[in-house]
Amino acid sequence: MSLLLMVHGKAVLENEVAESIYILIENEKIKEVGPIQTLPSHLRDVEQIVIPKGQNVVPGFIDVHIHGAAGADTMDASIEALETMSKALPAEGTTSFLATTITQKHENIEKALKNAARYLKGHNESGKADILGVHLEGPFINAKRAGAQPMEYIIDPDIELFKQWQELAEGNIKLVTVAPELENGLNFVSYLNENNVIASIGHSDAIYVEMEKAVQAGAKQVTHLFNGMRGIHHREAGVAGSALLFKELMVELIADGIHVRPEVMKLVINAKGPEGMIMITDSMRAKCLKNGVYDLGGQDVSVADGKALLADGTLAGSILKMNDSVKNILEAADISLSDAVQMASVNPAKQLNVYDRKGSISVGKDADITILSNEYKVEMTFCRGEIAYKKG
Numbered sequence: 001m002s003l004l005l006m007v008h009g010k011a012v013l014e015n016e017v018a019e020s021i022y023i024l025i026e027n028e029k030i031k032e033v034g035p036i037q038t039l040p041s042h043l044r045d046v047e048q049i050v051i052p053k054g055q056n057v058v059p060g061f062i063d064v065h066i067h068g069a070a071g072a073d074t075m076d077a078s079i080e081a082l083e084t085m086s087k088a089l090p091a092e093g094t095t096s097f098l099a100t101t102i103t104q105k106h107e108n109i110e111k112a113l114k115n116a117a118r119y120l121k122g123h124n125e126s127g128k129a130d131i132l133g134v135h136l137e138g139p140f141i142n143a144k145r146a147g148a149q150p151m152e153y154i155i156d157p158d159i160e161l162f163k164q165w166q167e168l169a170e171g172n173i174k175l176v177t178v179a180p181e182l183e184n185g186l187n188f189v190s191y192l193n194e195n196n197v198i199a200s201i202g203h204s205d206a207i208y209v210e211m212e213k214a215v216q217a218g219a220k221q222v223t224h225l226f227n228g229m230r231g232i233h234h235r236e237a238g239v240a241g242s243a244l245l246f247k248e249l250m251v252e253l254i255a256d257g258i259h260v261r262p263e264v265m266k267l268v269i270n271a272k273g274p275e276g277m278i279m280i281t282d283s284m285r286a287k288c289l290k291n292g293v294y295d296l297g298g299q300d301v302s303v304a305d306g307k308a309l310l311a312d313g314t315l316a317g318s319i320l321k322m323n324d325s326v327k328n329i330l331e332a333a334d335i336s337l338s339d340a341v342q343m344a345s346v347n348p349a350k351q352l353n354v355y356d357r358k359g360s361i362s363v364g365k366d367a368d369i370t371i372l373s374n375e376y377k378v379e380m381t382f383c384r385g386e387i388a389y390k391k392g
Contacts, residue, residue, distance in 0.1 A: 002026045003385065004046045005369070006036060009055040012341045014360040023057070025367040028126050028384040033363060051371055055379055058341050059360050060095025060368030061322040062348035064175060064278060065135055065224065065252055067100045067296065068285035074099040074134075075297065077111035082119045082131060088288055089129040090381035090388035092321035095368035096130040096349075096358055098175060100282075102297035103138030103149040106161075110168055117170040126384035130368070132352055133174035136165070137223065140188065141203035142179035147228035148316035149203060150297050157188030166197075173197060174352055177223040179204035180214035193218025198351060200252070203228040204239050211242035215249065221351065224282055225251040225268065227259050227315065244271040250351055252280045253343075255328045256320040258307055262332035269329075274339040278347050279325045284308055284317035327376035 005023040013021075013033065022039050024032035024046070032043075051057055067073055072084035082099060089097060099116050101109055116134050124131055138149045140157040155161075157178055166173050175198040180189050192199040201214055202223025207230065222229075222243040230238035243251050251272055255265055259282075268277065281287070286294040286303040294301050294308075301308050301316040308316045326340045349359025357366050367385035372378060381389040 002031075002046045004043060004048045005051055005057070006048050007051045007057050008053045009051055009057065010337075011057040011361060012059070012338050014362045017338055023361065023369070025382070025385045028367060030361060030363055030365050030367050033361065054374050056337060056372040056374070057361070058093075058337070058370050058372060059345040060358075060370050060381065060383065061093045061279070061326075061344045062132070062352070062358060063089070063094050063097040063281055063322055064348045064352065065100050065137070065280035065282050066097050067102060067283065067317055069283055069287040071285050071289055073285045073296070074101055074116070075104060075108060075112050077108070077115040079115065079119055079123060082116065083123065083128075086128040086131065087388075090383055091288075091378060093323045093370035093372065093378045093381055094129055095370065095381060095383045095388070096132050098133055098135040098352075099131055100135040100137050103141065103153045104297055105153060109136075109139070110165065113165055113169040113173070117168070117172055120170075120172055127386035128383055128388050130366075130383065132354060133172040134169055135175040135177070136173050137177040138203065140176070140178045140182070140185075142182060142205045144205045145179070145203045145228050145230070147203060148296060148299065148301075148310055148314050149228075150299060156182045157184045159184070159188055159191050162188070162191070175200055175221070177202040179206065180217070180219060181206040181210040186213055186217045189214055189217040189219050193220075196353070201229075201239060201243070201249070205230045206239050206242070208237040208242050211237070211239060211246065215246050220248065220250060221278075222249050222251045224254050224259065224280065226264065227254065244268065247276065250276060250278055250347060252278050253329075254282050254318055254320060255279060255325045255332070256306070256318050257328055259315060259318065262328070265329055265332040269333045269335060274335060274342045275347065277343045278351065279322065279329065279340075279344040281320040281322060281325065282317050283320055287319040287321065323370075323372065323376050323378050326372075330376070
């Protein structure tokens, strides 16, 4: 089946921003991209969708850190939960994601991992957001920086346990949040790196010299920068300061204005540049739902006024949507839509080693495309060539 997008607005392509182009989609892939005036005559009878002026065509967003949405959570360990998330996320422009776990009983994590593997084998069809694997957030973290991670289930990094979990996940754990300063932490980071799993430093109390060793061991990312970590101090860079200093470290950012203030977002962009950042939501099941009390990792989370809080006032994930994340970062800093797309689409695809098929509008790649208004509201989303969301 062929479909033609006639773009009269702006399109953020791999190496340029273009106006008045056509995009031919065929069999889930991008088959052709070119100026409208060069549209071959044999394509004039193909089904067309016209994208008007004033709208922006961008590659679908990739969320590498998301626990849940629309009442569902990765830890529900059901096909229905992952299906709910996959169907809800295109409404915010997200076309791919990592199903993210939380620190919990081993048996609960194992159920979630087996469920994700089962889903990836038989349910990852086109027309909804693509699950690219699992982000294991915890339990290999520092209790001093637990944040909303349940304290009683935190353990030191354990390579043998991870091997068992990766087997249960059928090789689908792609990213692990870890505190490298813990016993066996550096060996754990090295093991992940050697086995093509991203080691992301998070929920960590590391100091600069420990961060330096973690980078040397192969750490490549930092989980939700500034949150759940030793902060920056003028006599000790900590995790946050080191994250800004080491070019080897890609940093995740929750750009909701709550986890990180707009002026600090600007600071991060000045330090890392768009090429060193990944937009994430870290959202929990309350996203897309009304205010109320919801579960996260067996804990009650109160959601009101855009915040998700534990009873003691600790931030517990977010209800942020990816298109709002893009809007917020654009308002916070003097950057272009192409820069925001680099953080929301290109960098996560490259980090996950799927840039050959995801992350940009380019011939041969999956037709994962998001249409945004000039106010960055989602008008339409295509997941592997099928309309997964249409406004109204």
